Amino acid sequence: MTDTRKPLPAVPPPASPPSPSSSSAGPPPQASPPESAPVAPPVAPPVAPPGAEQRPGARGAFSSGRFLARAAFLTALLTAAGALLGLLRDQTIAHLYGAGPDTDAFLVAWTVPEVAATLLIEDAMALILVPAFSLALARRATEPPPEQDPVLLLMRTTLPRLCLALSAGAALLIAAAPWVVAVLAPGLPEPRLAVDCTRATATCAFTFGMAGYCSAALRAHGSFLAPAMIYAVYNTAIITTMLVVTDRWGVRAAAAGVALGGVLMVLVQVPFLWRRLTERRPVADSGTKDGGSGPPVALALLAPVVVFALSRQSQVLIERFLAAPLPAGAISHLNYAQKVAQIPMTLSMMLCTVTFPVIARAMAAGETDRARRRVERDLALAGMIVLVGAATVIACAPQIIEVLFQRGAFDRADTAATADVMRVYALGLLGHTLVGALVRCYFSAARPLWFPALAMLTGLALTTGAGALLVEVWGVLGIAAANALGISLTAALMLHGVGRHSVPVDIRAMSGGLAKLSSAAAAATGSGWLCGNLIPSPVLGATAACAAVASVFLVIARALQAPEIDTILRPLTRKLAHAR
Numbered sequence: 102m103t104d105t106r107k108p109l110p111a112v113p114p115p116a117s118p119p120s121p122s123s124s125s126a127g128p129p130p131q132a133s134p135p136e137s138a139p140v141a142p143p144v145a146p147p148v149a150p151p152g153a154e155q156r157p158g159a160r161g162a163f164s165s166g167r168f169l170a171r172a173a174f175l176t177a178l179l180t181a182a183g184a185l186l187g188l189l190r191d192q193t194i195a196h197l198y199g200a201g202p203d204t205d206a207f208l209v210a211w212t213v214p215e216v217a218a219t220l221l222i223e224d225a226m227a228l229i230l231v232p233a234f235s236l237a238l239a240r241r242a243t244e245p246p247p248e249q250d251p252v253l254l255l256m257r258t259t260l261p262r263l264c265l266a267l268s269a270g271a272a273l274l275i276a277a278a279p280w281v282v283a284v285l286a287p288g289l290p291e292p293r294l295a296v297d298c299t300r301a302t303a304t305c306a307f308t309f310g311m312a313g314y315c316s317a318a319l320r321a322h323g324s325f326l327a328p329a330m331i332y333a334v335y336n337t338a339i340i341t342t343m344l345v346v347t348d349r350w351g352v353r354a355a356a357a358g359v360a361l362g363g364v365l366m367v368l369v370q371v372p373f374l375w376r377r378l379t380e381r382r383p384v385a386d387s388g389t390k391d392g393g394s395g396p397p398v399a400l401a402l403l404a405p406v407v408v409f410a411l412s413r414q415s416q417v418l419i420e421r422f423l424a425a426p427l428p429a430g431a432i433s434h435l436n437y438a439q440k441v442a443q444i445p446m447t448l449s450m451m452l453c454t455v456t457f458p459v460i461a462r463a464m465a466a467g468e469t470d471r472a473r474r475r476v477e478r479d480l481a482l483a484g485m486i487v488l489v490g491a492a493t494v495i496a497c498a499p500q501i502i503e504v505l506f507q508r509g510a511f512d513r514a515d516t517a518a519t520a521d522v523m524r525v526y527a528l529g530l531l532g533h534t535l536v537g538a539l540v541r542c543y544f545s546a547a548r549p550l551w552f553p554a555l556a557m558l559t560g561l562a563l564t565t566g567a568g569a570l571l572v573e574v575w576g577v578l579g580i581a582a583a584n585a586l587g588i589s590l591t592a593a594l595m596l597h598g599v600g601r602h603s604v605p606v607d608i609r610a611m612s613g614g615l616a617k618l619s620s621a622a623a624a625a626t627g628s629g630w631l632c633g634n635l636i637p638s639p640v641l642g643a644t645a646a647c648a649a650v651a652s653v654f655l656v657i658a659r660a661l662q663a664p665e666i667d668t669i670l671r672p673l674t675r676k677l678a679h680a681r
Contacts, residue, residue, distance in 0.1 A: 183332035199510030200433035210298030226313035234321030308363030338362035445490020496629030529585030560591030
């Protein structure tokens with residue numbers, strides 16, 4: 102099924118152009134990803150009529166470069182704040198509970214909000230409701246306006262049913278918590294504690310769904326501040342609850358914090374949504390005046406996106422399933438290692454999030470060469486960022502873990518075990534980044550494509566099979582190695598198929614460029630490891646290792662003429678020349 106929408110003729114500017122506010126401006130941005138969670142592929146935005154972006158007050162101004170830059174900057178800033186609070190949350194968990202059976206029990210229960218965030222906030226909910234609200238807003242802006250407000254009518258027809266379905270799902274999870282724990286982690290040392298925590302986190306099936314509903318409505322209205330805040334308030338609630346009641350509730354305090362954080366994710370968005378629903382201000386046109394092409398495209402996209410998202414999230418489920426029979430702390434070591442190692446991936450994916458609207462508009466306009474150039478540049482820059490991060494992680498993993506976590510109940514043995522897992526897990530970071538970047542290309546034209554889901558299922562099968570074999574030999578390190586193998590296979594399949602199914606990327610040139618960047622990263626890893634081990638202080642050692650990795654990487658990548666390396670070096674050389 103293809104998107105048959107055509108560009109609309111030029112629309113005259115409204116009588117009184119909307120004034121941007123601090124909380125809403127620009128086009129609907131992409132949602133900020135949670136940790137270890139994939140980024141949702143949205144429906145491609147419509148093509149603005151010629152000159153629309155230049156005319157004062159024109160509706161096309163919502164897709165102008167200034168609005169995009171402002172939305173991207175604020176979203177990236179709040180995403181970084183949420184990520185830092187997530188790191189602080191993990192440090193608090195490590196300090197209070199260490200890496201023992203209590204933490205393992207909580208992490209099994211945490212699987213519920215992780216899966217709920219993927220489906221109810223980032224993927225399926227946004228994919229259905231953002232186009233639906235956009236269509237309702239377009240109908241509201243028609244002349245003459247409809248008798249009934251289409252936006253309120255949409256809410257009256259969808260919100261009650263959604264509340265009922267989400268409430269039923271949460272109640273079912275609470276009742277079935279013992280069976281959920283038995284399926285997710287058979288042989289867990291503390292199953293009763295895990296059941297209690299799962300019943301608390303099961304409330305996220307309702308609250309995350311409502312948060313996703315509000316986020317979709319706000320993004321359709323062009324408001325991005327509140328949706329970008331949700332993970333910051335979520336992590337703040339978890340940290341605060343643990344600090345206040347952990348003496349009485351133990352690790353159950355962390356689960357209670359997850360439940361409270363889900364409630365705050367909804368409450369922080371309600372005032373913004375209420376204001377948007379009552380102001381009835383003109384917003385950007387959705388590109389269609391009838392319901393013929395908008396929602397059906399979203400519904401057709403739903404199945405492959407859900408399968409892809411669930412398959413990718415299932416990697417965490419498989420890891421915890423395989424680690425459950427291992428000695429206590431194995432699940433915790435995997436969790437801490439992943440959270441830290443994924444920071445470079447999060448930074449690299451911010452770049453792709455910012456530039457995705459450009460690719461989507463180019464594909465919608467049929468400008469495949471423009472989309473190809475943007476994708477090739479994004480893949481090279483994202484690969485550069487994540488490879489430097491992976492080299493740093495591998496070079497000084499013990500120092501990083503010691504500085505971040507080694508205090509309280511998290512002892513030196515936990516540091517050594519987590520650092521070993523993190524080094525193995527970092528081998529798959531390039532694969533994780535490529536998968537997250539490439540899936541945007543596949544869905545940029547708003548067409549239902551099953552290839553990404555099939556590639557992800559193939560990689561998941563390798564992760565499962567290799568994990569079952571390697572865990573018998575290497576224990577928890579075998580699970581991390583299986584993750585790296587599976588996601589690398591998925592990335593290779595998606596890179597190979599992107600030219601045929603989506604954007605016509607030059608696969609041979611792109612693969613060669615990534616190979617050059619990987620060679621530079623390998624050499625940089627050795628230099629960083631040597632510098633880190635020569636300095637006894639973990640802080641100074643990690644700092645020296647980071648500097649060595651960055652310097653050696655840039656020098657070798659420049660010598661190999663790796664793609665986009667001049668984009669990084671040009672500002673540095675210009676500043677040096679100016680200083681001279």
